[in-house]
Amino acid sequence: MMQGRTVSRRRGALRVDLSILTLIGLLLFAAIGAGGAALYQQFYSPTAFVERYLGLLSSGRAADALRTPGVAVDLSLLENSGIEPTASEALLRTAALTTLTDYEVTSEKQEDGTYRVAVDYTAGGVEGSSTFSVERNGWIGVVPDWRFAQSPLAEIELTVRGSDTFAVNGFALDRRQVSSHGADAAPLDPLHLLVFTPGLYSVTVDTAISATPGVSVLADTAMARTPVHVQALPTEKFTEVVQERVDEFLAQCAEQQVLLPTACPFGLEVQNRLAPDSLPKWSIATQPKVTIQPDGANWAIPAVDAVAHIEAKIQSLFDGSVRDFSEDVPFQVNGTITILADGSASIRVGSPDADDD
Template identity: 40%
Template sequence: MSHVATRGELRRPGTVRGALVRAVVLWLCIAALLVAAILSAWSAVARDVYGAGSFARGYLDALADDDAATALALPGVALSSAELADAGLPADSSDALLRSEALGTIEDVRLVSDVTTGSGAHEVTFSYRLAGQPHSTAFSITSGERTFGLFPSWRFETSPLSVVQLTVAHTTGFRANGFELDTRRVAEGTDGAFTSTIPFLTFTPGSVDFDVDTTYLAASVETATTTEIASVVEAEVTASATSDFVSEVQTQIDGYLDNCATQQVLQPTGCPFGMVIRDRVDDLPVWSIASYPVVAVQPGDTGWQMPATAGAAHLVVDVKSLFDGTVSTLDEDVPFTLSAFVTIRDDGSLYIDLR
């Protein structure tokens, strides 16, 4: 006689327990995979969005985007005078170059390494190109309070600022990456100085092309490159007189001498030439310029100058002898020398002080 199992008989305790175990194990595996995925995602976000390397990249991206304000506002970048001195940098450094208009070009920024030091800080190294040349810089970054209680915040343990010790010779005006500056406005004690040396804060990494390019003065480009944080590099921009400068001084001096030649006296007033005659002048003297001084403009100790330069005036005048009353014509060149100090006024005009 056959027997058909009932539903209750099919669901024996051992069978039910095994199914439950398998279900629990399955859900635990799913939960473990989910937790692992969450932890992996969190780790990736913490590394790529909130990591030390991401923090340093944000700084470099700001420089690459010519956004000096954002770079300077990052924690640990800006320094007070006291902090500059503690970092071994000149406390009186000018911040005139910490602006977007004076930033150079940074390209091809890449993370090279992110190493945790024994103190828990991160040494993050990036490679990049400045003015087409490859360089790299290591940044020291330390963690601060966590964002949302989960992700770390960061700050530069050592500020990525450096100093360019710039000597500006024979002028007060110059350019930094095309941005016009004047020593009298960026540093105290330089007013009227013909040559000044000024420490300028600059972002690291950075490349600054210094030059002078005006109507009367020019200087070839001097490039200062900073790739090591808290470093001091030296640069010098030396201005020289342009052909327009020399030509303008020549024109003004020629005009001055021509005006002297219009005075029909033996000793023209305020002029570098004249004649002393013991006999009696029988007619009005007639002056002309036989040869003009050839102007050369060169830097002196305190300003631009034309050194003593020879020229010659020509005098024609009738003279009556006091001895026998005879009249003769004096017709001869009268040599002279002329020097000058030249000042470029703030409005761009020249002031020539003749000597």
């Protein structure tokens, strides 16, 4: 009797031990599953893939970001996506990146095998949001590998008026360096520039001739083309130089001792004639105050008022008498300024034949 009770107690204890071991096993399995899920989400998920890409941009590792699977694309894919196939890669470098901070994945949704990963961030101090498409790219051992289903590159279609040189996020460029036409690039032809998304790109001009505080664009949509137009304005120094050239041009006109100075914006016709052995003397009584305004790829001098003064001796055709003649002659000055390939300016004042470089 005692032996049966002992066996029964042992069996009961064994069942308790087995139940405890089963519970421990289930808890351990759940812990492993939870840990695996956490590792997957942190290191091997589409979210983790996008976060690594954003981390590369944030740390300025442009070359590594470009090597991320699915970022670099061939020319045929660019053209099919609506991006200019000859777009320059000049801005896909560290020197052209701006700051990228506070990036955070806000959602991850699967749609027909493609994951849509939405992120918020601050780029160059501007808050933005973007959505990236990610797809399976095989396996690395037992964990999935990923790639961008759609490249996160985008295009800025940039037109800069008034300057061949400019900077993007402080990175200096010349239109002839990034145009597919090279040295034959026309001043008003748009420039096609590939950029990373997300990113803020600020275009500025700062030359001796022209400047602009800058135009910024947030590249937040993959494979999108964003037109950007920048109009540089003449610098104070450039305006001063043009004023000096106009003053010199008018002074040279005033040196001509004739009633109608050649290729000049002022002159005088009289009913009588100059007295024998007498030459008229011109002076500029009121100098024009020159301004400069954009004119397509170049510049123009809008018409401005000025006054010349003439002193002469006039002989009457009626009775031959001679009298002193003194008169102010109002006139207007205008002109064009063409920026030459070497960066110098060709200034034409008052007449297409008057040229001063």
